[in-house]
Amino acid sequence: MTGCKFGPYLIHESQIFFRSQWSIGIVNLKPIAPGHVLVIPKRIAPRLADLNKEETADLMLSAQHIGGVVEKHFKGTSLTLTIQDGPQAGQTVPHVHIHVVPRKKGDWAQNDDIYKELDQQKKGVDNEDRKPRTQEEMAVEADELRSLF
Template sequence: MTTFKFGPHLIHESQIFFKSKLTVGIVNLKPIAAGHVLVVPKRNTPRLGDLSTEETVDLMLSARKIGNVVENHYNCTSLTMTIQDGPQAGQTVPHVHMHIIPRKKGDWENNDDIYQELEDSKKSKGVDNEEREPRSLEEMSQEAKELRAYFQYE
């Protein structure tokens, strides 16, 4: 795999840090916090309910593995793990994905403000917020390399 199709986007292999049978872990182009990554089924499927039982189980087990690594690597004390399932829920890429965001005490004034931050990081009609500067391929590749070291990677 040299690229991975995430909805309509092509993700370069260097941005992938985790692979299981049915799931990949990728770094985020426009993270809202250091270590904000995505867990994505390999099959391009828009909604959580469209996944098979095996894909759903693999997604959740992968999220747990990735979450443990992210929590350790970024020295955080908690994680926000969220799936925006459909456009009215804030999903901007029509491909099931779980956000894993490292959390520390006091990182947001009110704990649930993180959800507003996720929403504010996007514009209406499913287009990424142009105000948030995307990271370079080099920055994303470096982060993926650091995280990849924690996993047996194919």
């Protein structure tokens, strides 16, 4: 396989670090924290309700497994897992996905500020600290993570 689709976007094979029967783990173009990754179903499905039971269970189990690995690897103490299910919920890519973000004490001044940051990312708001990464930068992180699975 040369990659996959994330909604209308081609995800290069080098960005994929995890595969299960129905799901894929990919590195993020503009992570909001170290270890911020995405878990997506292999089949393009705009909404969570569009997944069948097997895909739904696999997506959640994959997110649980990936979360445990990235939390430990990036020395987190907690996780934020987020699904924005539909455009009015902030979803900008019409493909179900779970944001997995390792967390540490004090990483945001107010705990819920992470959701504002995710929202800014979705709206394409420029943030000097979060420029899109190159394919090479994403490949390096995916290689590092791939070795953990």
